[in-house]
Amino acid sequence: MRRPHPDAARIISAHGRQAWVQTRLGGLALCHLKGRDLEPLANDWVQVDDPDRPTVVTDLLERRNTLYRQEGQKIKALAANLDLVLIVLAGEPRFAPDAISRLMASLIEQSIDFQIVLNKADLPEALATANELIATFQPVAPCRPWPVVQTSTREPKGLEALARVLQPLARADDQACVALVGQSGMGKSSLLNRLVPDAEAQTNAISTALQSGRHTTTASRVYQAKTEGGLGLQVVDTPGFQRFGISHLQRDDLERIFPEWAQISEELGRCRFVNCSHDHEPDCQIQFKISQLLDSQPAAGQQLESRRQQWLRLLQASS
Ligand SMILES: Nc1nc2c(ncn2[C@@H]2O[C@H](COP(=O)(O)OP(=O)(O)OP(=O)(O)O)[C@@H](O)[C@H]2O)c(=O)[nH]1
Ligand SMILES: [Mg+2]
Ligand SMILES: [Zn+2]
Structure with a gap:
């Protein structure tokens, strides 16, 4: 992301109430954070008291993501x-x-x-x-x-x-x-x-x-x-994680990593319920497609069924 402001400085790493900041000349300076609410992250853009010799992070600029x-x-x-x-x-x-x-x-x-x-x-x-x-x-x-x-x-x-x-x-x-x-x-x-x-x-x-x-x-x-x-x-x-919780995500976010569901809807039409979880609902096209495949091409049917199980686990984790 481009420097949002000529005086903006980049956070290199954040450590509690202090952060390493990249100075305008490319050096590094350990700064204190102004106020209790500032919580900068690595690669945040911030405002500092003095871009050449920063000692205090005074403000956090808007994040793109x-x-x-x-x-x-x-x-x-x-x-x-x-x-x-x-x-x-x-x-x-x-x-x-x-x-x-x-x-x-x-x-x-x-x-x-x-x-x-x-x-x-x-x-x-x-x-x-x-x-x-x-x-x-x-x-x-x-x-x-x-x-x-x-x-x-x-x-x-x-x-x-x-x-x-x-x-x-x-x-x-x-x-x-x-x-x-x-x-x-x-x-x-x-x-x-x-x-x-x-x-x-x-x-x-x-x-x-x-x-x-x-x-x-x-x-x-x-x-x-x-x-x-x-x-x-x-x-x-970044530090490694063991678990990656997603209760901040919505169903729509999950659908993007299961493009199969949209593809099947295109092929066979939509499920009866708009918010079908493809779990137990009647007239679910995903479940229909899987049972069809299990009859005609068992390996492909099992593959799609294991994707559906993965989907159900993620749906559970996000709710
Ligand atoms: N055989 C093999 N070992 C590797 C390779 N890359 C890393 N390792 C080893 O894997 C172990 C972990 O590597 P790190 O680079 O510390 O892993 P990390 O993902 O940074 O781990 P965290 O900082 O705990 O999240 C070390 O013992 C590395 O030497 C590789 O390409 N081949
Ligand atoms: Mg590491
Ligand atoms: Zn369905």
Whole structure:
């Protein structure tokens, strides 16, 4: 997102009543927050007392989007003003497909584009496991599956393909921002270190705990990446989550990750009830389609039925 105001400053990371702010000249300054209500996030745009030598964050500028997740009763936010989220998955440890579906629904609700990155592609068993799990949240044909880029930070592998995904976002003014998001242990920080080779130096520069590969990330933090040709991009490393609550989402948000339902309605007509949950209702076209397939093509029928079960779990989680 473009700098909304010539004097606006970017939040690099937020820590309680303090935050690291990027100065107009590109340096970093630890600032206090004015007032109790200011709760800036990584990559927020803020107003400061002095853009060259900031000491106080005085105001929060409007957010274009926010990456929210819910943990128990609390709504937590991971970062703001994102142009793209890289959803990082791996087979070891195994990621949870429902958590990823929930994340995707949250991103769609906030109009944040995403790209799935399947990491640890150097481990054959983990790769096979992950591909099986990914298949469970992919829309069933003829709907199009979400594209997946396979990477390994060890070998390394697939990093050029990932760079090609990011290239259109890299700009001379460095303002676009991509976030690495996913469960703990998937390799987000390892990917960050590949995308931003001097990430450790940037971390050390603000003397927080060193985030080497083996250390779990505890707070979101913005890093400056340079791509070929001197173009720049901001990359946010976020802490991994175990659960991804979605009670802030509506049914419409969930429907976008189940394009099969719209496709079946187009093919067979609508369910009798407008708000049909495709569960127990009479004259449900989704259930009709599944029973038809189970007779004629059992494997396809089972695939669609497992998507319906996933839908019901998410619907339950969002209400
Ligand atoms: N085999 C293999 N291991 C990897 C790869 N990428 C990361 N790892 C390992 O996976 C473990 C977790 O990596 P991190 O980068 O810390 O994972 P993270 O997603 O940042 O985890 P959190 O900060 O806890 O959310 C480390 O031991 C890494 O060395 C990979 O491509 N292949
Ligand atoms: Mg990490
Ligand atoms: Zn229905």
